[in-house]
Amino acid sequence: MTTPPAPSPSGTGISVRGLTKTFGSFTAVDDLSFEVAPARVTGFLGPNGAGKTTTLRMLLGLVRPTSGEALIGGRRYADLSAPMVTVGAALEATGFHPGRSGRNHLRVLAASHGIPDRRVDELLELVGIPAAARKKAGGYSMGMRQRLGLAAALLGDPDVLLLDEPANGLDPEGIRWMRGFMRHLAQEQGKTVLVSSHLLGEVEQTVEDVVIIANGRMARQGTIDELRGEPAVLVRVADPAGLAGVLQEAGLEVQPEDGGLRVSGADGARIGEAAHAAGHAVHELRPLRTDLERLFLELTESPEHRNRNLATGTEAA
Amino acid sequence: MISLVRAELRKYFTTRLSWSMPLAMAVLGGLFAALQGLFLAVIGEFPGPDGSMIVPSEMFGEDVVARLVYTGGVQIGYLLALVLGILSMSGEFRHKTITATLLAAPRRGRLIAAKLASVAVIVAVNAVAFTLGSVVGGGLTLALGDVSLFPDLAGLLATFARMILVLVLWGLMGFGLGVLITNQVVALFVGVGVTLLVEPLLGFGLTFVERLADASKFFPSQASTSALDLFAGVDPGMAQSLGGAPDALSWGWGTLVLLGYAAFMAALGWLLTSRRDVA
Numbered sequence: 001m002t003t004p005p006a007p008s009p010s011g012t013g014i015s016v017r018g019l020t021k022t023f024g025s026f027t028a029v030d031d032l033s034f035e036v037a038p039a040r041v042t043g044f045l046g047p048n049g050a051g052k053t054t055t056l057r058m059l060l061g062l063v064r065p066t067s068g069e070a071l072i073g074g075r076r077y078a079d080l081s082a083p084m085v086t087v088g089a090a091l092e093a094t095g096f097h098p099g100r101s102g103r104n105h106l107r108v109l110a111a112s113h114g115i116p117d118r119r120v121d122e123l124l125e126l127v128g129i130p131a132a133a134r135k136k137a138g139g140y141s142m143g144m145r146q147r148l149g150l151a152a153a154l155l156g157d158p159d160v161l162l163l164d165e166p167a168n169g170l171d172p173e174g175i176r177w178m179r180g181f182m183r184h185l186a187q188e189q190g191k192t193v194l195v196s197s198h199l200l201g202e203v204e205q206t207v208e209d210v211v212i213i214a215n216g217r218m219a220r221q222g223t224i225d226e227l228r229g230e231p232a233v234l235v236r237v238a239d240p241a242g243l244a245g246v247l248q249e250a251g252l253e254v255q256p257e258d259g260g261l262r263v264s265g266a267d268g269a270r271i272g273e274a275a276h277a278a279g280h281a282v283h284e285l286r287p288l289r290t291d292l293e294r295l296f297l298e299l300t301e302s303p304e305h306r307n308r309n310l311a312t313g314t315e316a317a
Numbered sequence: 318m319i320s321l322v323r324a325e326l327r328k329y330f331t332t333r334l335s336w337s338m339p340l341a342m343a344v345l346g347g348l349f350a351a352l353q354g355l356f357l358a359v360i361g362e363f364p365g366p367d368g369s370m371i372v373p374s375e376m377f378g379e380d381v382v383a384r385l386v387y388t389g390g391v392q393i394g395y396l397l398a399l400v401l402g403i404l405s406m407s408g409e410f411r412h413k414t415i416t417a418t419l420l421a422a423p424r425r426g427r428l429i430a431a432k433l434a435s436v437a438v439i440v441a442v443n444a445v446a447f448t449l450g451s452v453v454g455g456g457l458t459l460a461l462g463d464v465s466l467f468p469d470l471a472g473l474l475a476t477f478a479r480m481i482l483v484l485v486l487w488g489l490m491g492f493g494l495g496v497l498i499t500n501q502v503v504a505l506f507v508g509v510g511v512t513l514l515v516e517p518l519l520g521f522g523l524t525f526v527e528r529l530a531d532a533s534k535f536f537p538s539q540a541s542t543s544a545l546d547l548f549a550g551v552d553p554g555m556a557q558s559l560g561g562a563p564d565a566l567s568w569g570w571g572t573l574v575l576l577g578y579a580a581f582m583a584a585l586g587w588l589l590t591s592r593r594d595v596a
């Protein structure tokens with residue numbers, strides 16, 4: 001049970017291949033394929049109803065795929081000999097018996113894997129609910145449930161963590177804590193983290209890779225930096241056309257934008273100096289941030305992804 | 318596997334049910350045994366089939382009377398055992414703990430096996446409480462009626478053991494039912510409804526169908542009465558006047574029939590469970 005948390009370069013990854021799930025005539029997950037790299041935090045993103053939870057449930061053997069496969073470290077979840085030691089999962093809509101304390105809930109899970117009860121108390125300490133977890137779960141807030149779910153996921157000190165919308169119901173302070181916690185798990189403990197969210201902004205600062213799905217289909221995958229694209233700078237001068245010529249000569253990519261110039265391939269300092277050298281007085285110089293939220297919306301609302309929930313379902317059948 | 322059973326037992330022992338159910342078992346067992354004792358020992362006489370008065374303790378011997386009194390509440394006992402069995406699975410769906418449970422035990426066949434074992438243990442513990450309550454309640458009225466409390470100790474111990482076995486088998490049947498019907502309210506309704514209503518009505522109806530008239534002895538309640546072997550050494554006609562079935566199964570067969578029901582439902586439930594999506 002006490003596998004050393006030493007980050008191993010090989011690690012345990014996740015691979016999803018041609019995964020499809022239909023409920024009746026409705027296709028919730030549609031031929032989805034992606035890989036999750038070991039020891040990295042991967043954001044699994046998509047609007048509500050995109051199929052994130054269904055995909056995670058298939059990874060965990062709770063929902064049977066219609067076709068395709070979902071493997072963790074090359075194996076199906078049900079084939080893992082001590083699953084909670086390899087994979088920890090905190091899923092949406094996980095319930096607690098209202099008459100059982102959170103601590104006892106964890107002790108039940110611990111017993112199933114021969115994990116000592118001491119570990120339960122350590123984890124309650126770690127997620128910050130040591131006292132409250134002794135009360136009956138019936139009265140828990142959403143935030144308490146999330147923390148308890150996270151503690152359950154960590155019980156076996158697993159290599160892989162699957163977290164389904166972990167920030168839901170947390171207050172801003174809780175969200176900040178959760179972000180730091182995920183980073184800590186991946187960077188210091190070498191764990192593979194797959195975290196789902198319907199809000200890109202919520203996980204933007206935490207994740208290294210993204211898998212974006214919409215209507216059960218892949219919309220985009222890659223690193224978050226790839227998604228952001230090349231950094232660009234907006235510069236405003238009295239004579240944009242003149243400066244554009246100068247910058248282009250210096251080998252930079254320039255596009256007119258919003259009365260100024262959008263320059264990529266160099267940082268503000270270099271652009272400012274180039275403008276100064278050419279005798280242009282700089283009125284404004286600021287880095288342009290890719291509006292990830294807008295990109296996310298564009299990706300997930302593009303025509304081929306729209307309307308699925310309103311469709312008649314003939315296509316899926 | 319052992320650790321999964323341990324986890325299931327922990328589930329039971331960390332809710333209120335772990336003390337409220339044995340308490341209910343003991344109290345109800347005591348009450349119904351006392352009631353039986355009131356008729357058979359305290360009042361101590363009732364009209365026989367031919368109209369003459371029967372004094373049970375003289376007619377069948379004190380050992381049979383003691384047996385009947387101590388098992389007076391067995392019906393309510395096995396109903397509660399059935400409920401315990403049903404709750405083991407349907408409770409997981411009701412409170413949505415099934416997700417956490419399956420994450421810890423993804424091989425569903427193993428989970429079912431662990432739950433079966435834990436239901437057997439849990440119902441056995443409850444059945445002991447039930448038996449103790451019955452002995453107190455029944456013993457009180459036997460003493461009041463001046464009938465010997467333990468006329469045949471070895472025989473009575475065997476009866477208690479059989480009663481515990483019958484309750485455990487009902488627990489297992491309930492478990493099978495709970496796996497089959499995951500909606501807790503429906504499962505409880507069906508389980509209790511079939512036992513209290515459908516089975517007696519069907520049994521009564523079958524007495525009019527000559528070729529099937531014998532079938533009712535294979536029904537769970539009738540088979541349970543057989544498995545308890547209450548009427549050992551009693552003339553079959555007399556046994557009927559005390560509520561025994563004509564041509565009842567031997568206690569061994571009665572036990573096997575109950576075991577068959579439990580196995581059938583658990584197997585069917587397992588088949589369904591292994592394919593069911595938990596979403």
Ligand SMILES: Nc1ncnc2c1ncn2[C@@H]1O[C@H](COP(=O)(O)OP(=O)(O)O)[C@@H](O)[C@H]1O
Nearest residue numbers: 023028046047048049050051052053054055596
């Ligand atoms: N058991 C089910 N039966 C029918 N439809 C389902 C079931 N589970 C999920 N769905 C549907 O599949 C789609 C994807 O759901 P889900 O995976 O929960 O999305 P997400 O987690 O991305 O919000 C939704 O439209 C949902 O209504």
Ligand SMILES: [Mg+2]
Nearest residue numbers: 052053092165
């Ligand atoms: Mg979801």
